[in-house]
Amino acid sequence: MNSVKLAGPPTVAEPGHDGNRRRPGGAASSRRSFLSFAGAFAAVVVGTVLIAVHASFYGNWMIDDAAITFAYSRNLADGFGPVLQPGVEPVEGFSNPVWMVLLALGKLLGLFDSGTIFGIPDYVLFPKGLALLCCAAILVLVYVAAKRVTSRPALVTLIAGAALAANPSFVIWCFSGLENSVYALTATALAVVILCGVDSGTLLTAKIAVPAGALAALAGLSRPDGVIYAAAFPIVVALFTRRGGVPTAIRAVLLSAAGFAVPFGGYLLFRWIEYGRLLPNTAVAKAQPLPTIGDIAKAGTVLQYAGWLLVAVAVVCLALVMQKPSKLRAAMVALLVPFALSVIAFCVLQADWMGQLRFATPIWALGTLGGTIVIVETLRRARIRGRVLLAITLVIAAASSVNGFYTQGKNYRDTPKTPFCSVVERDARVTNGVADLLRLPDSAKIGVIDLGGMALVSRLQVIDLAGLADRVIADFLRTADFAGERRYVFDEARPELISLIGTWDTTLGFAQDPRFEQEYEVLYRSPRGPAAFGDVGVWVRKDLVRDPALLAEARRYVTTETEKVVAVNAVAHLRSCGDVLRPGQTPGS
Numbered sequence: 001m002n003s004v005k006l007a008g009p010p011t012v013a014e015p016g017h018d019g020n021r022r023r024p025g026g027a028a029s030s031r032r033s034f035l036s037f038a039g040a041f042a043a044v045v046v047g048t049v050l051i052a053v054h055a056s057f058y059g060n061w062m063i064d065d066a067a068i069t070f071a072y073s074r075n076l077a078d079g080f081g082p083v084l085q086p087g088v089e090p091v092e093g094f095s096n097p098v099w100m101v102l103l104a105l106g107k108l109l110g111l112f113d114s115g116t117i118f119g120i121p122d123y124v125l126f127p128k129g130l131a132l133l134c135c136a137a138i139l140v141l142v143y144v145a146a147k148r149v150t151s152r153p154a155l156v157t158l159i160a161g162a163a164l165a166a167n168p169s170f171v172i173w174c175f176s177g178l179e180n181s182v183y184a185l186t187a188t189a190l191a192v193v194i195l196c197g198v199d200s201g202t203l204l205t206a207k208i209a210v211p212a213g214a215l216a217a218l219a220g221l222s223r224p225d226g227v228i229y230a231a232a233f234p235i236v237v238a239l240f241t242r243r244g245g246v247p248t249a250i251r252a253v254l255l256s257a258a259g260f261a262v263p264f265g266g267y268l269l270f271r272w273i274e275y276g277r278l279l280p281n282t283a284v285a286k287a288q289p290l291p292t293i294g295d296i297a298k299a300g301t302v303l304q305y306a307g308w309l310l311v312a313v314a315v316v317c318l319a320l321v322m323q324k325p326s327k328l329r330a331a332m333v334a335l336l337v338p339f340a341l342s343v344i345a346f347c348v349l350q351a352d353w354m355g356q357l358r359f360a361t362p363i364w365a366l367g368t369l370g371g372t373i374v375i376v377e378t379l380r381r382a383r384i385r386g387r388v389l390l391a392i393t394l395v396i397a398a399a400s401s402v403n404g405f406y407t408q409g410k411n412y413r414d415t416p417k418t419p420f421c422s423v424v425e426r427d428a429r430v431t432n433g434v435a436d437l438l439r440l441p442d443s444a445k446i447g448v449i450d451l452g453g454m455a456l457v458s459r460l461q462v463i464d465l466a467g468l469a470d471r472v473i474a475d476f477l478r479t480a481d482f483a484g485e486r487r488y489v490f491d492e493a494r495p496e497l498i499s500l501i502g503t504w505d506t507t508l509g510f511a512q513d514p515r516f517e518q519e520y521e522v523l524y525r526s527p528r529g530p531a532a533f534g535d536v537g538v539w540v541r542k543d544l545v546r547d548p549a550l551l552a553e554a555r556r557y558v559t560t561e562t563e564k565v566v567a568v569n570a571v572a573h574l575r576s577c578g579d580v581l582r583p584g585q586t587p588g589s
Contacts, residue, residue: 039154040143047161048136054165055132055175058413059574060124063354064420066177067452068468069094070103070113070123074456077107082274084455084469085462085583092275093451093469095282097267098186098222099179102130113581121576127177134181135164135174141185141192142369148199149331150377160372166402168409169305169357170364177420180361183222187362188369190215190229191338194236198334199327203240204252209233213259220264224283225345225359230260232338239333277471285467285474291348298347302360305408306367307401313394314371317378328377332370339366354417356408421577423453425587426536426565427499432459433586434523434558435497438544445495449504453577459584463495465508482509490515498539505537521545523558526566536562561587 072082072094080086082100084093094100103126106112112126142160146153164170173180190212197208212233219226233256241249272278303311322329342362352358375394379387431446431454446460451469454462465485467474476485486509489495498510498520505511520539538558545551564587578585 036154040147040157043154043157043161044136044139044143046158047139047165048132050162050165051135051171051174052132054168054171054409055128057409058172058175058416060121060421060576061416061419061574062124062127062175062177062421063416064418064423064450064452065354066127067420067423067456069096069100069179070127070177070452071455073100073103073107074113076100076104077113084451084464088461089471090274091469091471092271092277092280093282093464095224095280096179096183096222098218099182102182103127106130116579121579123581124576128175131174131181134185137185138164138188138365141188142372145192145195145331145335145369146373148196149328150373150380152376152380156372156376159376160368163368163372164364166405167306167364167368168405168412169360172356172409172412173358173361178358179222180358183219183226184361184365186215186219186222186226187229187338187342188365190219190232191335191366191369194233194338195331195334198236198240198330203237204245204248206252206255209252209255210259213256213261214263216256217260217262217264220260221267224280225349227264228341228345229338230257230264232341235337236334239337240330281471281474282468285477286350287478287480288350295347298351299343302343302346302357302363305357305360305404307397307404309393309397310401313390313397314367314375317374317390318370320378321374328373332374335366335370335373339363339370342366356412418450420453421575422565422569423450424457424577424581424585426562426569428454428457429585429587429589430558430561430565431497431499431538432457432584433561434538434540434554435460436586437554437557438496438540438550440496440544444497445493446497446499447489447493447495448499449501450499454499456581457583457585460497463489463493465489465498465500465504482507486510486513486515490519494519494541496541496544500537500539502535518542521551523555524562526562536566538562 068084071084075084075086076082078086081090082092082094083090103112106122106126107114111117112122114122116122117125139157139161143153143157146156150156170184174184175181193208193211193215194203197203197205197212202208213230216227216229216232219229234253237249237253268278271280275281277284318332321332346357346359346363349359375390379390379394382390427448427450435444435446440460442459442461444460445463446454446458447463447465448454448458449466451462451464451466455469462469463473464470465473467477467485472488473485476482476488490513500510505516510516516539519542521542523538523540525537526535540551540554545554
């Protein structure tokens with residue numbers, strides 16, 4: 001690999017030249033600058049609008065897991081610390097500190113979890129608006145990168161924006177309420193900073209090395225798997241360093257390591273002091289297995305989702321670009337390293353139940369950036385016959401991918417995963433109502449699976465039976481010790497209410513454990529079937545309903561209110577669940 005050449009100093013006009021002769025050039029230069037800015041601005045705006053239009057297709061839907069972070073953000077901003085509920089033991093039940101802090105700042109500014117903005121609940125508008133800003137920033141970075149290596153940066157940005165807007169996986173998860181948008185932004189920013197360093201010959205300077213390390217830290221604090229990007233800068237440095245430049249390269253890598261270690265190490269220290277763990281509790285509960293060779297096959301799901309033909313076109317264009325040493329080839333090497341790391345991270349992570357390739361968001365951002373550049377440049381450089389052939393192939397490939405994207409997006413819109421408003425209405429408000437009916441104190445406990453909406457609205461102390469926000473249960477689930485979890489739940493925690501969804505009663509072994517039937521009465525159990533968001537059960541501890549009349553009244557209440565919610569759940573993902581969300585709300589409040 002050739003070393004990166006340093007850019008020469010800009011040419012300075014000699015004094016004494018006639019000012020009148022400089023003015024036309026100056027005017028032309030100003031016009032070109034204005035047109036360049038206008039083109040960049042238009043490309044970013046159009047791309048952002050297209051992304052927003054696609055996002056609106058999913059209405060107010062956000063995944064329930066996003067509301068877990070909402071709860072932590074609320075409590076941090078309200079002065080209770082980063083906890084799930086005020087007064088409970090600190091447990092790191094979130095894995096996205098950067099996103100959590102951004103939401104908490106929104107709460108402090110009165111933009112989140114405070115009311116409505118333009119008639120829209122801010123718990124919907126603020127996370128989605130923040131995601132849209134991140135998407136716009138990604139397109140700005142696309143332009144910055146493209147301007148370095150192509151003569152058509154606005155065109156590259158426009159096409160990249162349209163491509164990202166067409167991709168349901170990218171749009172769904174950026175606007176799900178989760179951290180995907182800021183995660184993709186940090187990964188893209190890191191790639192572009194490294195590309196600029198390679199292109200300008202300043203890769204080994206502190207002004208590139210330190211920001212690269214800091215951005216890798218932000219990626220790692222956006223998602224646990226983001227720590228993989230700490231390897232991006234050292235790998236690129238190794239690829240572009242000649243033997244004589246090793247000492248300077250080592251210095252640059254150390255600077256980058258410092259840029260990473262200060263913010264990331266600082267948060268690790270905070271995590272240990274506040275939570276007593278070096279890993280987020282979510283990682284303990286999920287028990288991420290060690291990677292295997294077979295994990296590589298997961299990359300095929302990404303290729304299939306994007307469309308094999310479209311990917312093949314991009315790969316062919318990349319191969320043509322990489323044939324000869326050039327400024328563009330060096331830039332593509334700089335982009336390929338973080339892109340490859342994003343693919344590795346995706347392959348290593350265990351499959352996610354939420355669907356639509358939730359962990360692939362950085363792949364889409366980086367792949368679209370690099371793929372658009374090489375396709376546009378190949379088209380520009382090709383002769384007329386090659387240009388026509390490539391254009392026809394590209395149209396066919398794009399049409400095939402868009403057709404697949406439409407099917408994916410429509411299917412997810414019709415049956416999305418666990419809308420958090422469904423959990424708020426079906427679980428939190430209904431169980432608040434029955435808790436009021438049974439006159440349970442706020443210190444009473446409820447065991448749940450869907451945690452986000454419950455954490456925001458339940459007035460009871462929530463026990464997370466899935467372990468994300470419960471240290472004891474996470475340790476049991478890490479070793480798949482379901483018997484140990486049941487002992488803890490039935491003999492120690494003894495929640496007054498239990499709310500389970502789907503087949504979790506079987507998964508955790510509750511249905512097979514005689515203590516469950518001996519100690520709990522069922523208040524409601526939906527018929528097992530494919531009803532969307534309706535497969536739910538609610539149980540109450542028997543000692544709280546010894547009066548048969550009270551038990552009957554509680555069953556009537558839970559059944560009536562739950563079935564009301566389930567009946568309208570066909571559009572639960574398209575609407576919000578009230579102007580504000582507060583603990584203690586009941587149906588109709």
